[in-house]
Amino acid sequence: MKVGLFIPCYVEQFYPQVAIASLELLESTGVDVDYPLKQTCCGQPMANSGYQEYGEGAAALFRKNFKDFDYVVCPSGSCTLHTKDHIYSGEENEPKVYELCEFLTDVLKIKELKADFPYKVGIHSSCHGLRGLNLAKPSELMGVEFNKPKQLLEMVNGIKLVELTRKDECCGFGGTFAVFEEAVSVSMGKDRIKDHEEHGVQVITGADMSCLMHLEGILRRDKSPVKVMHIAEILNAQVSKTQNQ
Numbered sequence: 001m002k003v004g005l006f007i008p009c010y011v012e013q014f015y016p017q018v019a020i021a022s023l024e025l026l027e028s029t030g031v032d033v034d035y036p037l038k039q040t041c042c043g044q045p046m047a048n049s050g051y052q053e054y055g056e057g058a059a060a061l062f063r064k065n066f067k068d069f070d071y072v073v074c075p076s077g078s079c080t081l082h083t084k085d086h087i088y089s090g091e092e093n094e095p096k097v098y099e100l101c102e103f104l105t106d107v108l109k110i111k112e113l114k115a116d117f118p119y120k121v122g123i124h125s126s127c128h129g130l131r132g133l134n135l136a137k138p139s140e141l142m143g144v145e146f147n148k149p150k151q152l153l154e155m156v157n158g159i160k161l162v163e164l165t166r167k168d169e170c171c172g173f174g175g176t177f178a179v180f181e182e183a184v185s186v187s188m189g190k191d192r193i194k195d196h197e198e199h200g201v202q203v204i205t206g207a208d209m210s211c212l213m214h215l216e217g218i219l220r221r222d223k224s225p226v227k228v229m230h231i232a233e234i235l236n237a238q239v240s241k242t243q244n245q
Contacts, residue, residue: 003033003103004069004095006062008079008209009041015209021236022075022100028236029108033073036065044082048175052086059087066095071107075100075232077129077208078175099133100232101207105148110155115237118158122201123150124192124215125168126208135207139168149207149231156234162199169195173214189218197226204228 003026007019026033042062043055062083066072072095074080080099088094104110125147129135136147153161172178172188193215196204204226206212212228219226 001031001071002069003031003071003073004066005033005035006039006042006066006072006074006079006083006097007035008074008076010213011075011209014213015230018075018209018230018232021230021232022073025100025104025232025236026073028114029104029110031108034069039065042079042083042087044079044086045175047082047086055086062087069095071095071103072097073100073103074098075207075230076210077126077133077135078210081128081132099129099135099207101129101135101148101152102133104235105151110152113152113155113235113237115156115235116158117156117234117237118160119202120160120162120200121153121203121205121234122162122164122196122199123147123153123167124171124196124204124206124211125149126206126211127170127174129207130168136168149205152235153205153231156237159234162196162201164195164199166195171211171214173211175210178214185214186218189214193218193222193224193226197224201226203234205231205234207231 005023011018040061041058043058046055077099080097084097125136130138135149137143137145153159169192171192172185178185204215209230216228
């Protein structure tokens with residue numbers, strides 16, 4: 001099994017600790033993982049804005065960078081979904097693309113983790129991961145409950161997971177939506193944070209750093225003590241205290 005680690009451009013630029021945690025987490029499982037150095041943005045911003053054709057150069061480079069891998073793994077639900085929907089076509093000779101949590105649960109079938117995180121944590125379920133990749137059962141659907149990020153976090157020693165009132169509500173980020181509809185975006189983000197704060201959460205985590213970045217901006221402006229951390233940082237157990245402390 002040869003795994004290529006795909007790190008979204010904004011993670012590489014603003015949250016390199018998430019990329020490092022993802023790499024170390026994968027290496028700790030014993031898989032053969034590599035990080036192609038020439039990777040760039042996958043082109044999702046262009047596609048989300050209705051200009052997918054302008055992202056074809058990024059898509060072609062992506063296919064070139066990852067053509068020799070069995071799996072492409074990414075610590076972002078939205079970038080993973082874009083890659084699956086717009087860069088690959090599902091052919092047999094293409095690498096299989098997985099978001100980090102679903103790769104750990106569905107492919108590696110992780111049963112235990114050597115992680116320790118003694119904090120009260122709320123899970124933010126991002127829309128792309130929830131309804132695009134089926135990382136968990138959306139609340140509007142009937143059926144058996146499952147939540148892959150929560151399944152992994154429950155393996156972490158000392159963690160106290162909080163059950164939110166509106167557990168799968170959108171944070172309002174939505175990439176370019178936050179740019180063109182900033183007032184609505186901020187209002188939705190404040191609603192999402194309020195749910196976490198009312199349940200005494202110390203750390204908000206999730207599988208998309210973009211959503212967490214949006215929430216982090218609001219938290220900082222409100223001088224809230226609540227922190228945000230990508231799920232890879234918690235599962236990797238490399239962070240013993242919250243970000244920005």
